[in-house]
Amino acid sequence: MEANAISRRNFLKISGLAGSALCLGTYFVAEAKNENLITAANAEKAGIEMNAWIHIDTNGKVTIVDHRAEMGQGSYQSVPQIVAEELEVDLKDIDVIFGEGNQEKFGNQITGGSSTIRGSYKNLLKLGATSRVLLVTAAANKWGVPLIDCYAKSGHVFHRPTGKKFHYGELVEVASKLTPPQDIPLKTRAEYKLIGKPLNRRDSPAKTNGEAIFGLDKKLPGMLYAAVERNPRMRGKVKSFDATEALKVPGVKKVFKVKMGVFTIYREGVAVVATSTWAALQGKKALKVTWDDTGFEHINTADIYKIQHEKLKTDEGLLLQKVGNPDAAISKAAKVIDVVYQTPYQSHSAMEPVNCVAWYRPEKLEIWGPIQAPEWVQDFVSKQMKMPKKNVIVNMTFLGGGFGRKAFMDYPHEAAVISKEAGAPVQVIWKREDDLTQGPYRPGITYRCQGVIDNGEMSVAKFRMAGQNIDHWSNGKSSGKANDSTSEGFLKPYFDSIKNVSFAEVVFEAPIPAMWWRSVYASTNGFAYESFLNEMAHEANKDQLDFRRAYLKDERCQQLIDKLEKVSGWKSRDKKSGYGVAITECFNTTVGQVVKVSRQQNGKIKIDKVWAVMDCGWYVNPDIIAAQVEGSVLMGLGAATTHEITFKDGLVQQNNFYDYPMPRIADMPPVEVHIMENTADAGGVGEPGLPPFAPALTDAIFDLTGKRIRKLPFDMQTV
């Protein structure tokens, strides 16, 4: 089958909804290079993807399915904004619903790797256009007029010569019997009426009056509430527990041991099921549990970085990529820049703590929750519960933030186990402390970067990374190959311009659950590699932007640098302030940032301004993009200046926002976002704004103070 061809069998026709309806759920052969999941390297593995689900009932009501999670990144607005463009319907007239987890129906649904738009948009456009053409053809057939005289607009098909019209609902029955046409021409960008416009988000109203239903807001008749005391060391077991006091709490109904799968291992805890959240939390507090923490290492943060630093002294690691011969060039060089960067473990800490509702019955398990990967949950939970996949229904709610944490399957599985044991629908709530202390976390990483400046030219850049490989955690074993993500964040054109460049992973394993955290390895790689390039530029006595211009020969990179230079006033920057820059790639999008800092009268450094230029190729909603970059900067600020998860004797030492403090409104620097206009394929939006912030900030601080910061987090109050 040709790429993107639509075959008749893939058009699903369903009747019974308002009499008759056209349901277009269309599989397309995915364009694998656009479906770049999680890491750049596994992009080719992405297979068949089905994109969207349009439902038109006989009254003309159009419903568009958002098949991805809405966790703030804007899928609830941008998915329908794409479909409606080619379908020719007005956004105000349509309904949007979340698709349940169903790989057969929707294909890939994981909201990760900033893939919602870039992984779907071409197919969403075709899906909208195909549906429109079928409806127009149906009208032409009904009227017995030439197709060319008919056109679609605002949910209607019009006959141009006479002005007569049908609404889509009057056409669905006929349209559903037609053979889907091939090779439908799509609109050009200039023809778009919706795409590219900063339309207001359709989820805003429900998020300003309390109507939006997040996972924790889901209620079912007869639902009970549960809280779980989990072993604070993930690999530990429950030795014994005493429920006497817990059972005395009014409202507590049942206390039992529970075990939930976390990829390839099981976490253990004791569940308290009660008639209210408060009773469950009181019961959890009253539990007495004895843990069995034998058989695994109880790690300390200091040891983690000590081991990483030691290994990087001698261990060449597993090579991922190499151009030229960095080692030979280094051995001959008169001077080698040789520096180490360190980045901390991070908690996702979404505002909505982890939670899940499950309702187990022998023939059917229903789940509702803030879930990033519904089809993974369906697959994992059905296996764990030994139920056929079709009997496990995973329903989506709004997510109060996700950032990667809510792509884990542990908490829906836990809720399912508890519901089964309790014999009722149950909502499991994780306290903030549970959310913060149980992980998973972004791994802490140490980098060693070596380089040579030869007659003002960067002739060598050698990078090694020592930190946990997330895939080892999720697969339960080491692949024996270098972490695919070792060079994530580093712009590809550098490989063509630096004579000797290499990336290697120095293997470091730890019993700490590790998971993607917004922008994944680019968030830490970006700090190390871009900080290093700034150090190299300084060594070469070159302006940081000019230095990059010399190595990023790619046209889009050149245009981005020009734009960043212009909007930030880089060439006319004042001498009293510090200016820094960084440019990173993440999920097929390049973002450059300039940060300006100054010293306040009280001696403290203030961030005066952040300019961001994003090249994400084809894009949908510039206002959502701006918001994502603003948010990425703030999340990057917390990660650079405040946040570090530390371990002592295998226990996480942070508990709540009092010892893992979030940036507040006064910490928010003004952020100005610019988007490049071009015809390239879409890149990611939700994450790529984060990686360049920390290295641009520390570069600005260097410019102001002469002090290089190579370890995160650093304290803005004392630099």
Added chain:
Amino acid sequence: MITLTVNGQKHKVDADPNMPLLWAIRDIIGLTGTKYGCGAAQCGACTVHLNGESVRSCVTKLSRAAGQQVVTIEGLSANNNHPLQQAWNELNVPQCGYCQSGQLMSAAVLLRENPQPTDQDIDDAMSGNICRCGTYQRIRSAIHLAAELQRKAMASK
């Protein structure tokens, strides 16, 4: 049995008087717009008005609300048309949206007490509300816009 008024409606609640108001509002009265974020008065997601003043309902005992007036996000306006709600929608403030009920309830007290707040006033009044998505820049703009909308509404009366 504790009697309290929520959004103008009287409720009789049969619950532990020590239960935080948050859980009584959410689990018993059934209004879920008020959010749990930290349980320790650190994040402001649970902010409601108790007799017109902002309180963190996660650390406010139900007994303290006995016989009192509570307003939650659901009661901020009849039709999502409080100047703050209008401004929030106009400027697309919410991302994930989870903290926004609390942000709006804190901002509502600010705007009532200080109809023309400066950036510094906003930063001071909103410092107890965390947003992990980083919507602060828009919150600041939206409070200024709401202040303007409020002034216009007053002027036209």
